[in-house]
Amino acid sequence: MDDVAKEAKAFFIIGSNTTEQHPVFGTTIRRAVKYRGAKLVVADPRKIDITEIATLHLRQRPGTDIALLNGLMYIILEKGWENKSFIDERTENFDEFKATVMDYPPEKVSQITNVPVDQLYEAAEIIASNNPTAVLWAMGITQHIVGVRNVMDLANLQMLLGNMGKAGGGVNPLRGQNNVQGACDMGGLPNVFPAYQPVTSPDVIEKFAKAWGLRTKDEFILHPSSFILSDKIGLTVTEMMPGILEGKIKSLYILGEDPVMSDPDTKHIRHCLESIDFLLLQEIFPSETAAYADVLLPGISFAEKTGTFTNTERRVQMVRKAIPRQGDARDDWWITAEIAKRVLFHLSSFEENEKKEERRKIDESAPWAKWDYKDTSAIMDEINALTPSYGGITHARLEAGERLQWPCPTTDHPGTPILHTKQFTRGKGKFMPIDHVPPAEKPDDDFPMVMSTGRVLYHWHGGQMTRRAQGLMQVYGESLVEVNPDDAVKLGLNGKSKVRITSRRGSIEAQAWVTDRVPPGMVYANFHFPESSANELTHASLDPVAKIPEYKITAVKVELV
Amino acid sequence: MAVNIKINGQPIQAEAGKTVLQVAKEHDVHIPTLCYHKDLNPTGNCRMCIVEVKGGRFLQAACVTPIWEGMEIETSSEKVMKDRKLTLELMLANHPVDCMTCDVAGECELQDLAYEYQAKVPAWGAKGTRYKVDSDPNPFIRVDMNKCILCRRCESACAEIQGRNVWGVAKRGFEEVIVAGAGVPMLEARCESCGQCVAYCPTGALSNKMNYGMGRAHQVTKVTTTCSYCGVGCQFDLLVKNNKVIGVASNPNAPVNGMALCVKGRYGYDYIHHPDRVVKPRVRRYLLEERGKTKEDGGWDWIDVEWDVALNIVAKKFMEIRGNFGADSIGLLTSAKCLNEENYLMNKLARQVIGTNNIDHCARL
């Protein structure tokens, strides 16, 4: 982030409300633009805060990012602004990609996106003539059925301009939650072990089986309660929920998440959770999801624990215990470990009852089989041993003041601030031809407007924490839905009106904020408040690869209450 | 290019273009400052850092005076010391002397300098308050312009760090005062409540409202940690008194953010001690009565239980479900709010113990 803020000559921000969602990073961009003269192009249907200082603001129609990007790349190729030597030396598949882009002449793109042709030219020129340009994106890019393709198309743009692997360039995703990066790195994903080691790879399975004292599959007959490592890719959160109704999922262990608030189509989620056999929730507050939990175990807040978070630029940093645990709450890692020990104990006695042989048990002599950690630093030792990119990131080094960004394979490695400087992880960067696909849900006569969702500066996600912060509630105490003045006139709204917003799935009421932040035909709502959460309305159409729901586009009807 | 200068008689070689203050700092020569802050552009308006330059007609502000070849500087001559003391007395003349009850006593730079120079309030000074105390409705920031010394650090911090330009100066002379926007409440002047101006204010003119009166610098313990909200990963110090988090303070060594924080990071901490916190394991009554899952007859009531009871119920349930429906009938949602170490264990629990890859978190959401 530092290199981007200091060295980028221009920024292209798409699908990120940077100053409200990543505020401190947002201010570094503000400074770069105001005091360093960096150029800024923002592509966002909404007039978000940062557009105020933008050199150019493109207000594309929601769900037309690919058309917009292809249009910009068409102009870059037309004008010969591409970085030919980078394309020749470091990339492949250029011709196929170019053929696709040539289907997006400015006039056509302008029709799809509603961005005037001259603005397309202006944007392409700013992005291409300032070297390097940094591309920044967030959920506005990924929360679409075409999320993954959006991201690929941004990579296309940066390869075309030779901005990959350069300080001040690159594609820079801004991670939402404080430790999303770490949760992914640590194997909190259905297809990979820690450090993205695939669950389908026999070598990886072998490695973890050895470390954790398990046997590999071929050694014995399958039994539902035998200890093997599964090489079958698991379900994503967006598949687990419906999986409950299909009878596939009988039980969930939810750690510090609030699907009732954060998942799409709340009514459906409630229905799913109501049907589950056993729901374990580990949380600091009785969240909206707690209503469906069979057991609620009190974890602790960041102020009560020691360990590490990994930020959006792969920087691993210490979290330090400042106060004792509240009441009888316990460390979250301790709770998980206790559950593990007890399940293992029960399972092995269960096996014995069934007179199964000893060998079904976990081999406790394996180096990392056991669960008796004395603290998180001991857990980190295990992470060091099994997670190559975290191999050299120890609490001791962090406590000694070292600043480490992964990959950091060994204890004498200084960490890696910028990825892909010389080579892409897979050798040459591959251009992917990508076509525009219209959004899953289109407005019609009954639901004529488009709703997009997101967060606001003063609140956080499902609002469990920020709704319990007094000052934040004083500034932003109830949900506001942004409505354009033109629509407000049509609907008969004034500054004090309440509106009802209805989608094909549900309906909410909230205070209207009449503002030109949103274009005509669009409303914007958040999901911080249970009584008017936008997720009552959103739908679960998923990106086929990333399985991310299309939060950013829901067809709705808006009425005055 | 290097130039030769003398500070207090000591010959020094330094790079041209540097200021007297910078060179003095590099050579451990103490020059007091007030309006100067290393993160902000120097304005040279408080006159605390004045030094005597040989041949100069006036005393010069070290923070804005560049060095030149052959320059000879005295940083603590009698003239300088007298002048600084007078400057302080003029400030104190116009400053309510309520250090006894002031929230920032102990970390107030004016107080420290007055102590260093033994400057007292002149007999003719400090005649009551000129401005309303706690004059702004902003829920986080307490404004008391009576304590303002017009150093303008707030103005620079808001403009240069936050890029927001909320603060400015109105009127001239004795009437000169710092105002938000055109003299409106801060939030109306488009303040984002980041608290940068508070962090840079050297006195109690701008302080924190949420913990006003709850603890002074020497009464709190500082624990450096990482923010629990967004992925930027700002670091800051939690201020702890009597085992309670009473505030957040910028830590200048924070790798990502330096002194900067946003409203959530700086002021969104009070959820930690909120009475809604779950502090005891809870299970539904039906689980204790060995009934099937039911909402009838109070079966769905929460019952507080000991850890052992709760954990055994959980383990037994997982084991039963795993036995009856297979490992893939269990799913784990790990947390983007929890530690790496905790996420790692969730991954290990899913894969080693349960035997499923059904693990995910809300990155997609």
Ligand code: SF4
């Ligand atoms: S809180 Fe932040 S935005 Fe508000 S006046 Fe202070 S520095 Fe400016």
Ligand code: SF4
């Ligand atoms: S202080 Fe604000 S910008 Fe920094 S990590 Fe926390 S939420 Fe993000």
